[in-house]
Amino acid sequence: MKIRFEGLTKRFPNRNKKIKEDVVAVDNFTFEIPDGKLIGLLGPSGCGKSTALNLICGLEMPTEGKIFFDDEDVTNLPAENRGVGMVFQSYALYPHLTVKKNIMFPLGNLKGDQKLSKEEMEKKALEAAKVVQIEELMDRKPNEMSGGQQQRVAIARALVKMPKVLLLDEPLSNLDARLRIQTREEIKRIQNETKITTVFVTHDQEEAMSISDMIVVMKSGVVNQIGKPQEVYDNPVNLFVAKFLGTPPINVFNGEIKNGSLYIGEDKILGKDYVKNTPDQKVYVGIRPEGFIHDINSKSDMTLKCSLKAIEVMGRDTSVVFENSNSEGKLRAIISSDNDVDSSSPTVEFMVNPKKVFVFNKETEERLI
């Protein structure tokens, strides 16, 4: 099922009573979530991700705007009647019920001719449990299971009624690093099998990038960019999105466009082919760690001169830590391990890959090149 937003806005009265201005948790959402896809809703803490999910499932009512499921306007439909499945950040498994009873719980709410017999309910619960591979745990209580198992039970409970939309609110945040990777693959697999339109909230960009068909990057209630993970990564629309995606993070420099070339300090790093007709101005220059090229034999005059701080060899790649007077703090370049960097030298010079360099307006932080 498609989900479509039209000018969807949610304002909360400010919790700090002294401030009159409302908090805009979701600001004018207008976009469409395609059918059967896994969407990652991504943004820093407090940007309104949970609020957006609550609007979709009906736990919160919008201040303005509309929500459509396919072509049906569900804006005023209460949560009870929307038929979505939701996995809460804390799982919200009923602690006094066994796994089986937890999974069967939504089925017990069906009325009229949809009503199921006990056997049918148990059969469906077992099917859902099989999808998340917890069929041996059916008689346990939630507190007798690990976080990862509880999360799967929560997914099974959300899936059992075959919802048209599945919502997951930071479902992995309670898990340790390894289990996290494992379970996110699991979610991807389940979504692939069931083809249920799924919205997955996270503030971990890596998580969103790795499993989503499409990501929506939010900042303080506003959608900044929507697209396939790789496209957004390769083509951020502004400095915020560029900074938010990628580990290690993008390196940001104060730069300048002068005489049709891009400069960082005194160093010209890219020429006319790159800058094209962009007018001269002060800019931010973002360079992805993998966008630095180290080649001692190159005769190119377009290099960035930096002071070398450390070299960390990590198997396949080498991570070069350096500093530059036009940027704050430590910077990082990832280059191939075959590339010898002279670790005794106090300086290091890099050329850059123009595809990995982004230029942003100094005031608006919008992308220029």
Next chain:
Amino acid sequence: MSNNRSLLNKLRSLKAWLYLLPALIFLGIFMIYPLIDVLIYSFEIGYNSASQTSLGKGLYNYAYVLHDPYFLQAVKNTFIIVIITVPLSTIFALLISLALNSIKKLRDLFQTIFFLPYVTNTLAVGLVFMIMFKRTPYTDGLINLLISFFGGSPVDFITGPYWAKIFVMCFYTIWIVLPFKVLILTAALASVNDVYYKAARIDGTSRFRMFTTITLPMISPMVFYLIITGFIGAFKAYSDEVAIFGTNLNSAGMNTIVGYVYDMLYGDSGGYPSYASSAALILFAIVFTITVINLLISKKTSIN
């Protein structure tokens, strides 16, 4: 090494006992010793507390008490009060707490109002009840005025028929125990995490099912606590009866078991510590049995 450790452990437990000593001494003097004493009195026939002599030992005291019509009346009254007030007060408290929990505005105000009876003196409340229900040569009392207003015939609640007196008694008892139960249950309801209700709502759960399958199991430890303490409290009823019917409960036919014990000791016909002791032990046996049954049920149904 292991010797050292066991010595250390011994010292540590010695210290623990030392800390417990003051409490143990007080409990010993004011609880254990009197309990044993009561047990002994209950088997001493015709014990005289002035001369500290008795005519012999045996079960005579129990036989006497169990055949005393005043005692049987007291047992009947006590059981009626227990059976009516414990379930009713718990149900009322639950309904009031649910209502309190679902309002947002003025919740604190209402919570305070419902808690006020708890901090008012029982005897003062009893007096108010008496004024409301009592018929005097001058007035029929507030309740009777209301009854007549709606076309009924006035009833003498304080000195009239048995059912009327029991009605007042139960009404009063429920009124007195309600605030504490409301307080405990509103706290229990508030402690249920909201996320369970959200999850249930998304799954289209009806209000009724939410209550029976989520709310009730989650507050059940508190409900059982209230039922158990409610039973014990109701079996020990006495001061409430005095507050409404005065000190001569036997002639009012409204005595309770504790009242009977008191009368046997200090009442007009008192001075029989042996009878009082056996009556007290019979009460103990009843309360003990009921509490054990309660605990067994609560263990079976409670969540872990």
